[in-house]
Amino acid sequence: MTAIETKQLRKEYGTKTAVDDLTLEVEPGEVFGFLGPNGAGKTTSIKMLLNLVTPTSGNGRLLGQPLGDNEIRGKIGYLPEHFRFHTWLKAWEFLDFHGKMFRMEKSQRQDVIPKLLDLVGLKESTYAKLGTFSKGMTQRIGLAQALMNDPKLVFLDEPTSGLDPLGRKLVRDIIDGLRNEGTAVFLNSHLLSEIEQTCDRVAFIRSGVVLETNSMATLNQERLRVVLRVAKPSAELANDLASLGDYISADVDAPFNCETGQIIFHVDCEENIGSVARHLVENGHSIYELKPQRITLEERFLDVIQGEEE
Amino acid sequence: MQIWNIASLTIHEGVRRNIVRLAIGMGILFLIVFGTGVHYIFLQFEDASFISSNEMEIASIALTIVGLYVINFLLILVSVLISVASISSEIDTHVIDTIVTKPISRWEIVLGKWLGFAIMITIYATFMAGGLIMISAFRTGYRLETIVPGVALMALNGILVMTISIAGGTRLSTLANGVVAFMLYGIAFIGTWVENIGSVFENEAAVNIGILSSLIVPAEAVWRKASISFEPRILGNPQFAGPITVFSEPSDLMMWYAVIYVVALLGWSLWSFSQRDL
Numbered sequence: 011m012t013a014i015e016t017k018q019l020r021k022e023y024g025t026k027t028a029v030d031d032l033t034l035e036v037e038p039g040e041v042f043g044f045l046g047p048n049g050a051g052k053t054t055s056i057k058m059l060l061n062l063v064t065p066t067s068g069n070g071r072l073l074g075q076p077l078g079d080n081e082i083r084g085k086i087g088y089l090p091e092h093f094r095f096h097t098w099l100k101a102w103e104f105l106d107f108h109g110k111m112f113r114m115e116k117s118q119r120q121d122v123i124p125k126l127l128d129l130v131g132l133k134e135s136t137y138a139k140l141g142t143f144s145k146g147m148t149q150r151i152g153l154a155q156a157l158m159n160d161p162k163l164v165f166l167d168e169p170t171s172g173l174d175p176l177g178r179k180l181v182r183d184i185i186d187g188l189r190n191e192g193t194a195v196f197l198n199s200h201l202l203s204e205i206e207q208t209c210d211r212v213a214f215i216r217s218g219v220v221l222e223t224n225s226m227a228t229l230n231q232e233r234l235r236v237v238l239r240v241a242k243p244s245a246e247l248a249n250d251l252a253s254l255g256d257y258i259s260a261d262v263d264a265p266f267n268c269e270t271g272q273i274i275f276h277v278d279c280e281e282n283i284g285s286v287a288r289h290l291v292e293n294g295h296s297i298y299e300l301k302p303q304r305i306t307l308e309e310r311f312l313d314v315i316q317g318e319e320e
Numbered sequence: 321m322q323i324w325n326i327a328s329l330t331i332h333e334g335v336r337r338n339i340v341r342l343a344i345g346m347g348i349l350f351l352i353v354f355g356t357g358v359h360y361i362f363l364q365f366e367d368a369s370f371i372s373s374n375e376m377e378i379a380s381i382a383l384t385i386v387g388l389y390v391i392n393f394l395l396i397l398v399s400v401l402i403s404v405a406s407i408s409s410e411i412d413t414h415v416i417d418t419i420v421t422k423p424i425s426r427w428e429i430v431l432g433k434w435l436g437f438a439i440m441i442t443i444y445a446t447f448m449a450g451g452l453i454m455i456s457a458f459r460t461g462y463r464l465e466t467i468v469p470g471v472a473l474m475a476l477n478g479i480l481v482m483t484i485s486i487a488g489g490t491r492l493s494t495l496a497n498g499v500v501a502f503m504l505y506g507i508a509f510i511g512t513w514v515e516n517i518g519s520v521f522e523n524e525a526a527v528n529i530g531i532l533s534s535l536i537v538p539a540e541a542v543w544r545k546a547s548i549s550f551e552p553r554i555l556g557n558p559q560f561a562g563p564i565t566v567f568s569e570p571s572d573l574m575m576w577y578a579v580i581y582v583v584a585l586l587g588w589s590l591w592s593f594s595q596r597d598l
Contacts, residue, residue, distance in 0.1 A: 060421045063597035084423040094413040096329075098336040110325045111422035155418060 013038050013163045013194030014059065016070035021054050021063060021218075028054040029218035032068070036211075038162070039192040041185055043209035045202065045311055051218035052198050053091055056165055059196075060088055073162055084112055087156035091167035091198070094148075097141030101132055101151055104140055105158060112159040119158075126154040131180060145172035153184065164188060167198045182208050206307040214314045222314050229310060236283055238273045239299035240290075250293050251275065254286055271298070322424045326432025327439065330406070334440055339402055347448050350394070354387050355455040362459055380462035381551055381560045384453065388550060389564050391448045392474050392543050396505060398444065399478035400485050403437045404498045407489035411598060420598060427590035430486065434586055437482050445475040464550045473546035473575070477539050480578060481505055483585045484537070490593040504537045512540035519567040527568070534570070538578040541570040 012035050019032035029051040036042040046052050057063040059070065061078040075082040095104055102123060109119035127133050130150040135143070140151065149172045156164055166185075170178045178201075185195050185208050199205055205212060206226070213223040240247060251273065277283055280302060287300050334340045361379065365371045407430065410416040420426055449471045457463055464470070484504055488497035515530020517523075534541040544566045548555050558565040 057598070062417060062420065064595075080423055080425060082423075083421060086421065088418060088421045090414055090417045092414050093417060094415055095418070096333065096415060098333060107325070107329060108418065108422070111322070111419060111424055113322075113423060152418075 011038070011074040012036065012071070013040065014042075014070070014072055014196060016059070017068055019055070019058055019065045019068035019070055021051075021058055022066045027218055029058065029065075031219050032058070032070075032215075034213055034220055034223060036163075036194050036196060038194050039189055040211060041189050041195045041197060041209045043205035043212035044196060044198045044215065045205060045212055045307075046215035047315060050215045052215060053167060054218070055215070056167055056196070056198060060086070060165060084159060085162040087159065087161035087164040089149075089152045089156040089164075089166045089169055091171070093152060095140050095152065095155075098139060100137050100139050101127060101143075102136050104151060105154055108155040109158050114159065122158060122160075126157055129157075129184065130154045131177075146174060146177050149173055150177065150180075153181065157184070157188075161193060163194045163196070165196045165198075168200065169197070170199060170201055170204055178204060202307045202311055212307070214311060216315050229307070230304070231279065234278075234280060235274060235276050235303045235305050236286070237299065237301045237303060238275065238286075238290075238297065239271050240273070241271065241296040241298060243271045243273070247273075247290070247295055250290060250295070251286075254289060277302075322428045323432040323435060326419075326424075326429055327436035330433050330436025331440060334402065334436075340440065343398060343444060344447070347444070347451070350391075350448070351451045351455060354383075354452060355459065358383055358456060358459050376460070377462060378559055380456065380460035381554065382562060383460070384456040384462060384464065385547055385551060385554060385561045386564065387452045387456065388449060388470075388474070388547065389543070389561075391445075391452060392477060392546070395441070395445055395448065395474060395478040396481050396539065399437070399441050399482040400498065400501045400505070402440070403433075403482045403485045404489065404501060405494040406433050406437070407486065407593065408492060408494045408497055412493070416598060426594040430490065430590050430593045431586070434483065434486050434589070437486070438479050441478040441482060442475040445478055446471055449474055465552055466549055470546040470550040473542050473549065476578060476582070477542045477546070480537075480539055480542065480582050483582050483589070487585050487589040487592065490589050490596065505539055507533050508537035508540045511536075512544065516565075516567050530568075534574060535577070538574060538581055541574050542578050544568075545570045545575055 014034065014036035016032050016034055019029060020027070021029040032051075032055050034042075044052055044055070054063065058065045059072065059077060065077070070077045072079070073082050073085055096107075099107065105123045105126060106119055109122065114122070124133070124136070127136055130153055132147060132150055132154070135147065140148065143151065149169065153166075153169060156166070166181075169181050173181065182204070185197070188195050189210075197205065197209060209226055211223065211225045212229070214221045277286065283300065283302055287297060290297055361383070362376070365376050365379065407416075410419075416429075419429060450467075453464060453467060481501060481504075485497060485501040488500050492500060511530045511533020514526050515533075518526020518530065547561070547564070548566055548569050551560065554560040554565055555569055556565070556567050
């Protein structure tokens with residue numbers, strides 16, 4: 011049973027299409043990153059999945075049940091992007107209310123609430139009103155309410171906005187814990203470094219269409235870029251490199267930069283760098299620098315999004 | 321159960337945000353002012369030999385009915401004010417997002433809020449009207465004909481305008497909702513006066529305008545029925561209630577219409593909130 015499964019979900023507001031075609035699958039225990047520029051349709055997509063907005067067409071399932079199923083919401087946690095809570099409630103009362111909404115028994119709520127407050131670092135603020143909370147504290151209590159029901163699927167929309175580095179690490183740790191318990195996490199964040207550190211798979215969305223879905227492992231493999239600097243860039247060197255077709259992927263970014271003597275190319279895996287070095291040295295080229303570079307998720311994101319625009 | 325959870329949260333909010341405390345405090349102040357005024361008026365009456373017992377009774381009825389009329393008006397204002405932002409502001413601030421994504425139907429959320437407000441309004445109507453009636457009875461010795469049906473109708477009035485404001489909140493912004501709720505009450509208010517004056521001069525068109533306005537919002541018709549229920553002698557008798565004298569008694573059918581109006585509007589609110597995007 012997949013955690014999330016959608017087929018051609020579409021949302022139109024009048025003549026404007028917010029989401030054109032949302033087709034994706036998320037497996038149980040998977041941390042799934044959802045990336046896209048502002049206005050790409052990320053939040054609308056999450057809202058469709060959670061039945062906050064009704065799709066114009068298409069269908070989907072959460073934990074095997076059709077979108078909008080009331081009972082399945084008892085197994086889902088959600089931290090919205092733009093949110094405020096009842097500021098007049100105390101932290102304990104707030105979690106207790108959301109526990110009631112999850113139809114949890116009183117004894118269960120009394121057991122879970124102190125643990126969650128401890129988990130999100132708000133133990134000291136148990137009886138403080140939410141109106142006195144900073145943005146970071148509000149984010150933490152929001153995260154706690156999303157975890158009240160020991161969910162099987164959690165939607166986190168910008169969970170680290172407003173958090174300091176310690177808070178961001180806390181969120182990462184919580185997500186890791188959820189993954190280990192087999193909970194699927196659907197993570198929408200602008201902080202690509204967070205996604206990079208946390209997610210198993212990512213989807214790139216633009217103009218309401220999923221452009222690409224890939225596992226982080228695959229992206230990491232694909233993203234090994236090598237900067238080579240030699241004493242004398244020459245046509246002979248270029249030919250030598252071209253002859254290494256088995257080791258070097260075809261998408262050489264900048265074949266030659268005569269001024270700096272730099273060549274940038276990609277290899278399929280790290281082991282191939284040694285083979286390239288050996289080959290060049292054996293053929294009499296003086297290597298000044300041979301530096302593998304990981305392409306960041308941000309660069310990949312820009313490639314995919316801008317590539318589509320072109 | 322989920323409905324009750326939302327209802328108790330609504331009541332809890334009223335208590336925690338000082339709405340209940342202030343409403344009760346200001347209500348007590350109102351009753352003190354009323355009681356003090358009645359006391360001094362009757363002190364003068366008791367000292368004056370030229371005031372007959374009949375005139376004292378007329379004064380008692382006038383003071384009690386006018387007092388209840390003002391309470392009815394305040395109850396309507398308070399009922400709109402406490403509920404006008406309840407749904408619309410929670411939509412605007414996304415407070416509602418984490419609630420509707422729980423295992424609860426949207427109609428349960430609206431019904432729970434409505435129930436919470438209805439309980440508060442009923443208690444407040446009983447407290448205010450009951451307090452005024454007791455003060456009046458204690459100081460003037462005047463006993464209303466009946467009490468419970470009239471107070472129940474006043475509570476119905478508050479619930480009626482609250483239901484309008486809840487219904488508007490499912491579709492309108494807070495400010496727009498407030499404007500609509502108060503203006504609808506204004507239509508009912510002026511329609512009733514037109515009908516009242518029209519019935520004195522037997523002007524059929526004016527009476528029909530009043531009936532039509534009562535069909536749009538039956539709030540004033542409910543008050544007229546309540547006031548006659550408190551004191552039947554005020555019907556067509558300006559000496560008892562002056563400008564708020566009732567010249568035409570709304571039918572029982574109109575009261576059933578008011579109840580059906582509330583139920584139908586509440587039903588529409590439940591449906592409306594269930595259908596909209598958040």
